[in-house]
Amino acid sequence: MHSPRTDRILHQFLNARLADGSLADLTVTEGRFRAITPAAKAATPPPGAIDLAGKLVLPGFVEGHIHLDTSFYGDAWRPHIPCTTGFDVRERVAFQMQNLAQAAPMEERAKNQLELCIGHGSLAMRSHVMVDGVVGLKHVETILAVREHYRELIGIQLVAFPQSGILSSPGTAELLDEALKLGCDLVGGLDPASFDRDVKGHLDVVFGLAEKRGVGVDIHLHDAGTLGLFEIEEIAARTTALGMQGKVAVSHAYALGDISADTLARAGEMLAASGVAIMSNAPGNHAFPPVAALRKAGVTVFAGSDNIRDSWWPYGDGDMLNRANMIGYRSGFYEDRELEAAWDVASHAGAKALGLEGYGIAVGAKADFVALKAEHVPEAVVAVPRERTVYRGGRAIARDGAMIG
Amino acid sequence: MHSPRTDRILHQFLNARLADGSLADLTVTEGRFRAITPAAKAATPPPGAIDLAGKLVLPGFVEGHIHLDTSFYGDAWRPHIPCTTGFDVRERVAFQMQNLAQAAPMEERAKNQLELCIGHGSLAMRSHVMVDGVVGLKHVETILAVREHYRELIGIQLVAFPQSGILSSPGTAELLDEALKLGCDLVGGLDPASFDRDVKGHLDVVFGLAEKRGVGVDIHLHDAGTLGLFEIEEIAARTTALGMQGKVAVSHAYALGDISADTLARAGEMLAASGVAIMSNAPGNHAFPPVAALRKAGVTVFAGSDNIRDSWWPYGDGDMLNRANMIGYRSGFYEDRELEAAWDVASHAGAKALGLEGYGIAVGAKADFVALKAEHVPEAVVAVPRERTVYRGGRAIARDGAMIG
Numbered sequence: 037m038h039s040p041r042t043d044r045i046l047h048q049f050l051n052a053r054l055a056d057g058s059l060a061d062l063t064v065t066e067g068r069f070r071a072i073t074p075a076a077k078a079a080t081p082p083p084g085a086i087d088l089a090g091k092l093v094l095p096g097f098v099e100g101h102i103h104l105d106t107s108f109y110g111d112a113w114r115p116h117i118p119c120t121t122g123f124d125v126r127e128r129v130a131f132q133m134q135n136l137a138q139a140a141p142m143e144e145r146a147k148n149q150l151e152l153c154i155g156h157g158s159l160a161m162r163s164h165v166m167v168d169g170v171v172g173l174k175h176v177e178t179i180l181a182v183r184e185h186y187r188e189l190i191g192i193q194l195v196a197f198p199q200s201g202i203l204s205s206p207g208t209a210e211l212l213d214e215a216l217k218l219g220c221d222l223v224g225g226l227d228p229a230s231f232d233r234d235v236k237g238h239l240d241v242v243f244g245l246a247e248k249r250g251v252g253v254d255i256h257l258h259d260a261g262t263l264g265l266f267e268i269e270e271i272a273a274r275t276t277a278l279g280m281q282g283k284v285a286v287s288h289a290y291a292l293g294d295i296s297a298d299t300l301a302r303a304g305e306m307l308a309a310s311g312v313a314i315m316s317n318a319p320g321n322h323a324f325p326p327v328a329a330l331r332k333a334g335v336t337v338f339a340g341s342d343n344i345r346d347s348w349w350p351y352g353d354g355d356m357l358n359r360a361n362m363i364g365y366r367s368g369f370y371e372d373r374e375l376e377a378a379w380d381v382a383s384h385a386g387a388k389a390l391g392l393e394g395y396g397i398a399v400g401a402k403a404d405f406v407a408l409k410a411e412h413v414p415e416a417v418v419a420v421p422r423e424r425t426v427y428r429g430g431r432a433i434a435r436d437g438a439m440i441g
Numbered sequence: 442m443h444s445p446r447t448d449r450i451l452h453q454f455l456n457a458r459l460a461d462g463s464l465a466d467l468t469v470t471e472g473r474f475r476a477i478t479p480a481a482k483a484a485t486p487p488p489g490a491i492d493l494a495g496k497l498v499l500p501g502f503v504e505g506h507i508h509l510d511t512s513f514y515g516d517a518w519r520p521h522i523p524c525t526t527g528f529d530v531r532e533r534v535a536f537q538m539q540n541l542a543q544a545a546p547m548e549e550r551a552k553n554q555l556e557l558c559i560g561h562g563s564l565a566m567r568s569h570v571m572v573d574g575v576v577g578l579k580h581v582e583t584i585l586a587v588r589e590h591y592r593e594l595i596g597i598q599l600v601a602f603p604q605s606g607i608l609s610s611p612g613t614a615e616l617l618d619e620a621l622k623l624g625c626d627l628v629g630g631l632d633p634a635s636f637d638r639d640v641k642g643h644l645d646v647v648f649g650l651a652e653k654r655g656v657g658v659d660i661h662l663h664d665a666g667t668l669g670l671f672e673i674e675e676i677a678a679r680t681t682a683l684g685m686q687g688k689v690a691v692s693h694a695y696a697l698g699d700i701s702a703d704t705l706a707r708a709g710e711m712l713a714a715s716g717v718a719i720m721s722n723a724p725g726n727h728a729f730p731p732v733a734a735l736r737k738a739g740v741t742v743f744a745g746s747d748n749i750r751d752s753w754w755p756y757g758d759g760d761m762l763n764r765a766n767m768i769g770y771r772s773g774f775y776e777d778r779e780l781e782a783a784w785d786v787a788s789h790a791g792a793k794a795l796g797l798e799g800y801g802i803a804v805g806a807k808a809d810f811v812a813l814k815a816e817h818v819p820e821a822v823v824a825v826p827r828e829r830t831v832y833r834g835g836r837a838i839a840r841d842g843a844m845i846g
Contacts, residue, residue: 320770
């Protein structure tokens with residue numbers, strides 16, 4: 037992760053509403069909160085201070101799972117092509133290659149998507165980037181350059197993602213290693229059972245590279261039911277064995293939505309003990325990990341947009357506050373504490389899963405925040421106000437969805 | 442339904458994008474489209490003509506199920522109160538009575554909600570209004586007055602809704618009859634089995650009143666599985682027996698989401714033959730009617746917001762384009778034709794279910810429409826652009842969510 041531009045200028049914000057409902061004045065220097073004090077409501081505010089007038093202040097949203105290399109957002113509309121029969125990852129990857137061959141340059145598409153996300157308030161992100169025998173390291177090289185270009189605006193972690201499998205796509209293990217050397221922060225994986233047909237072989241490569249390069253792991257796992265659960269058990273066991281607690285995530289983990297309450301309780305204990313985080317985008321017509329039960333068990337559950345208008349589906353708006361709404365809506369979260377939990381998944385829990393330093397509205401934390409009109413977090417989650425100002429290190433960088441300057 | 446203010450002034454709209462992607466010029470007089478012609482792109486546009494500059498033009502959205510009397514939208518935040526154990530309609534009704542006793546005046550709350558809906562583009566609506574032994578006709582009288590106040594802006598059908606059951610709440614049958622005399626357009630019902638414990642007795646009253654007063658029927662049915670299916674069968678049989686095809690709807694009909702594909706196929710045939718429409722809001726964590734399968738069987742499936750920030754749940758934004766997005770998201774609709782179907786549920790199918798005259802973008806139809814920036818319907822459904830202008834009878838009445846004037 038890169039640091040935001042340190043900015044020696046003093047920024048003062050008056051009458052910020054905190055999550056507890058109180059009003060506070062915020063002082064920022066060198067990109068961090070230096071003081072958070074009860075609102076003074078002075079008759080003559082200090083010159084240059086910005087009056088937030090009771091707007092709710094939330095830490096920058098954490099986009100925990102996105103694909104910067106494959107979206108067509110801002111490019112021409114590409115109608116979704118259905119699989120011949122049912123859902124087939126290999127066929128979808130083939131459609132993706134066809135679509136990408138006709139698309140606008142990747143750099144441009146990635147920038148469109150990044151500005152969509154930043155404009156809504158995401159200031160930290162984990163993006164998977166495709167690595168395989170066909171595209172080699174081309175996607176990684178492009179997205180590394182895009183990350184560099186945006187480093188003052190958003191912190192981006194990159195996962196070297198074996199989109200075509202590891203054992204299925206010869207040379208991929210070496211390419212993943214090369215991607216980590218180039219600057220990827222984590223090594224990815226993809227359905228070790230259903231895609232590569234070899235759980236042990238796939239995980240040997242993934243965890244072998246993680247150990248060799250000292251990086252984290254984030255594995256795409258769509259496999260359902262007991263098969264998916266078996267793979268999660270294997271991932272948790274390897275995480276514990278390597279002392280990688282807190283550095284491993286399973287994305288999607290649909291299996292956790294399929295199993296009985298008893299089995300889930302055991303899985304939750306195992307995930308909490310091994311420090312393996314679970315990422316979900318709260319899919320629309322698919323079982324997904326039970327957010328409340330997993331959180332109660334002590335599991336870090338975080339969220340991401342996943343695909344945004346790409347070859348996998350046409351949905352996605354890059355708004356992690358709207359994602360919190362969907363997490364809540366799909367989970368049957370109605371009470372205030374539940375709506376707060378939905379928000380936590382898109383913010384603090386994401387920061388924990390990504391291992392972010394200096395996250396939150398707190399003295400010493402990075403002054404990366406979003407101001408919007410809501411009385412409190414539950415209202416923000418149900419209303420999803422579109423009017424927002426996004427601050428990076430205390431500097432306004434986006435307003436109402438559009439980048440400033 | 443009331444007619445919009447007839448307006449003899451000529452309105453001309455240039456370069457409107459139609460659903461088929463073509464650009465057209467629209468001529469409106471007396472509140473209706475008089476001509477729709479390929480865009481002339483004249484160097485000197487007629488004076489007073491509005492250039493829509495390629496914006497997509499959609500007919501006004503149809504809000505098919507809402508509760509104008511019970512929302513707290515725009516009033517103080519009221520935290521959701523959970524039921525003591527599981528979900529209990531009676532307990533929820535009791536919470537609702539507590540909440541309403543402390544709320545802002547109903548008229549004000551109903552207006553807040555109506556302007557939210559109109560601001561997003563809904564120009565026709567069906568609202569259920571509570572009738573029971575405690576509130577009597579008070580809600581109906583208030584909402585009838587609100588309807589009158591808004592008649593130039595939106596057409597509203599009112600359902601006399603027995604929120605506390607019919608047989609369970611003595612005097613309700615007579616009150617429902619009175620509500621119809623006062624001006625309600627349909628008679629409602631509520632879970633004849635699980636709430637009133639007497640399917641035949643409940644439906645005797647509902648269909649008896651419908652026949653006596655010559656009005657339609659719209660029944661809330663949450664009952665699951667084979668019990669709910671049995672009630673749907675009874676409703677369909679009575680609809681056919683009374684020749685009421687096209688005038689009866691079942692709202693929620695969760696049971697249709699619980700049953701096997703074979704049983705659903707038979708239910709679909711029965712619903713299509715009896716002309717009973719199905720309303721769904723695509724709930725977040727609950728099985729719901731399979732939209733594609735029912736549409737394929739010839740069933741009219743329409744949509745509504747249902748509750749908006751009330752005693753039942755905190756969600757809801759009054760945006761039927763966003764509801765179309767949720768219908769699609771929850772149904773796994775990815776292809777263009779599927780996204781168009783999701784939109785149809787929130788527009789043309791709603792107009793059919795409500796029996797609206799003059800609906801659509803067509804010569805002779807009412808010039809009730811929404812202009813927004815999208816290439817086509819599929820893009821509008823996934824992007825849900827918030828910037829919109831809403832026209833009633835050719836007159837702009839709302840822009841970007843706020844009423845004009």
